Amino acid sequence: MASIRSLLSDRPCADVEAFIISQLWGTDIQTLPGSYQSYFRYYGTECRRLQFGISKEAWQSTSMAANTHEHVILIVNTLALDKSRDRPAVRALLRQHFPSSHDLALDRSIDFALRAWLTLNVREESFALHTPRTPTIQWDDSSSLAGFVLRNFPRATTTSSYPLDHTFTAANINRLSGIDIEWTPCLADHLRFDKRRRLLRVYPFKQTLLDHLQIWESSKTTPEKVSRALIPLTVLKEALLSLDLLFPYRDPLTDSFMRQHDQTFHLKGPLMIPALSASWILITGEIGF
Incomplete structure (x- = not known):
């Protein structure tokens, strides 16, 4: 059985x-069965x-300081x-634990940790083919x-917004316009609309947003x-509100749509907070019915 000291593989x-x-977000997973299922699919994919x-020498893990979950x-x-x-400064602190590691090995380990913790696609441009549909981002020195x-x-550069009602759901968008959902594990990619492929990118890790x-x-x-507390508060709330709107709780069409996509985050119910901003609604200006 794998332990926290097991290899990332x-x-x-x-x-x-x-x-x-518990270490990433201080949450007791025992009380939330199934809430992190899609997250750990992502975590496992990142580990792989x-x-x-083509060879062990070409593996990214070969040139990383971190090689275990711990x-x-x-x-x-x-x-x-x-x-x-x-x-x-972070590298200097990490050298206390990885004294023989060079800068690149530490940077790649930091990138992986940020992908796991903040679910941002932080990776070198040379590894962009690992996530061809999700833009890479880099933390510089x-x-x-x-x-x-x-x-x-x-932040949004316009104050324009569009009034939406309860019928503006992902299931209805798909049914009426043929636009489908593509799940993205990168929060910064949430609600990006691919016009050519007619796909709306949606971040599905609702529980991590709540955490x-x-x-x-x-x-x-x-x-x-x-x-x-690194992810901006307005980003968290607006992302949660957008998920609640697009994937409403106890909606039969949404339930069927989500079963087809093997997602269950909508079953957590709506986030009971007032709307802060309609900036994320601006995607509707690009979606044609």
Whole structure:
């Protein structure tokens, strides 16, 4: 049975998954059966991508400092110590644990940890073919972690919005216009519309959004949580609101649509918060019926 010290190539067992979730977001997975199923499909895919290549020498894992699930958690916890640190400062801290690792090995390990923790497609451009439909993003040596994350969620440059009602669902969009959903594990890619392929990219990890939201709430009373509150609060709430609108709870057409796509996040029900902004609704300007 795989343990937290198992290699990334070893699929984590349920206990290891529970530990990973508790370390990433402080959530007790035992109370949320099935909520992270799609997330761990993504996590497993990312682990397998580390061994893409015609030979072991070409594997990304060969040139990484991190090679176990425990290492990934260690890097995430190091990143979470202070979100104002830049990447060289993070590397300096990590060298206490990986003294013989060069910069590239540490950078690739940091990238993997960010993909696991923040679900952003942080990877070198040379590995862009690993995710050909999802743009890669890179953290350079000059910006802080907080600044890097923030620039991947630019605010809307227009105040225009479109009034939508309860019939504006993914199932109805698909039924009336033929536009389908393509799931993206990158939060920065959420609601990007591919006109050529008539696909709307949707981020499906609703539970991780709720976990990040809870971190923001906890940070109000727990100072050590502040550096873990990295995804902008408005982004989290708007993403959750968009999922609630497009995939409504207890809607028969949505239930059928989601079964076809092997997704269940809509069963968690709606997020009971007031709408903050309609900026994400601007995608409707590009979707023609």
